Amino acid sequence: MICMHKFGFIIHPIETSDVTRKYGFMKKIPEGLIKQVTKIMPPQEVSKITGVKSPYGETEGWFLAVPLVSDQMLSLPADAVTKKIIKAGRIAEDLGAEIIGLGAMTSVVGDAGYTVAKNLDIAVTTGNSYTVAMAMEGTEKAAWIMGKELEGCNAVVVGATGSIGRVCAELMAGRVNNLTLVSRNVGKLRNFAGELKEKTGVRAEVTDDVHEALRDADVIITVTSAVDTVIEPVDLKPGAVVCDVARPRDVSREVVEVRDDVLVIEGGVVRVPGDVNFNFNFGFPPKMSYACMAETMALAMEGRIENFSLGRELKADKVREIYDICKKHGFKLAGLRSFEKEVTKEQIGRIKENATKKIKNYHA
Secondary structure: OOOOOOEEEEEOOOOHHHHHHHOHHHOOOOHHHHHHHHHHOOOEEEEEEEEEEEOOEEEEEEEEEOOOOHHHHHHOOHHHHHHHHHHHHHHHHHHOOOEEEEOHHHHOOOOOOHHHHHOOOOEEEOOHHHHHHHHHHHHHHHHHHOOOOHHHOEEEEEOOOOHHHHHHHHHHOOOOOEEEEEOOOHHHHHHHHHHHHHHHOOOOEEEOOHHHHHOOOOEEEEOOOOOOOOEOHHHOOOOOEEEEOOOOOOEOHHHHHHOOOOEEEEOOEEEOOEEEEOOOOOOOOOOEEEHHHHHHHHHHHHOOOOOOOOOOOOOHHHHHHHHHHHHHHOOEEOOOEEOOEEOOHHHHHHHHHHHHHHHHHHOO
8 A cells, every 4th residue: 555645835925916816805905004914924724735646656735825925025034934934834744744845935035945944844845846847848848839949049047046047057058059147146147157167068158137138039948036027028039938937927928918929938837647636726727736836746646755956056867856756657747838828739820920920020
């Protein structure tokens, strides 16, 4: 008989609208007051997750919420936010979880999971390794559908000094025609570019000017921890493919509204094996999750009750390892999605057609 290991996954509201969607009586309350309320609200159990199953294992778990919106996660003292995350982890412990995943901004606060892990008696993962794996797979698939081979592409990684951005850049290096790294901290960026050159032999360009970097980019992976959007409609050339891994999003919604010649996809949308029921609406169709959630579930199914993806330096071998574990259990890329909606073949066909028409005039 297979021993079932259970998991927890910590979430938080991205914006105040997520709070008012759950607590309807707050809809008429000013945003500032809502944030004052969320600041003092304790972590809480949100729902039980059931039905995650493959021929090789099964699991169940819980969503736990830290009720702070994204900008609070970054603006409030890191120690105070970390304490709330630890309290959510202890709720998971009491429920019977053996491993917990850190979702959205809870994975970047403070030291990216190390302090949380030290203060809990259960294993902790950020889920970032599988997030990278799915971002790479989704980007390559989207580029191929758009008629692009990575080997001929100019690629840009925005947020390249972050934990996800660094390993995305490492995995992208050597596979593309030209690689540009973007970050606000040019000093850290140059140091990383030097490390990347030593490790891969690839000399990447570096800049803190995201708009300039994107002008001639064919493929973009963006994964900053910015609260506001960093990519606007004017930044992209016709036919560009953008994989937005960040939450909150790096790509302005206006891009998909006014640019019918570029393809924007969400990074890391995964189909979960089994008859899964999350018992909570986080904006995805049934049986789909973020890759970071999937990593937590897959580790539980595999019986890998250990700290897996922690800190700001992910390893490429960890990315490959979790990819294999998830593949074994039947987790897989859930097609291409953009702003909570499926991207159909018909839509991609129209984007390709529009891009072909506009590219002729782009460099004129």
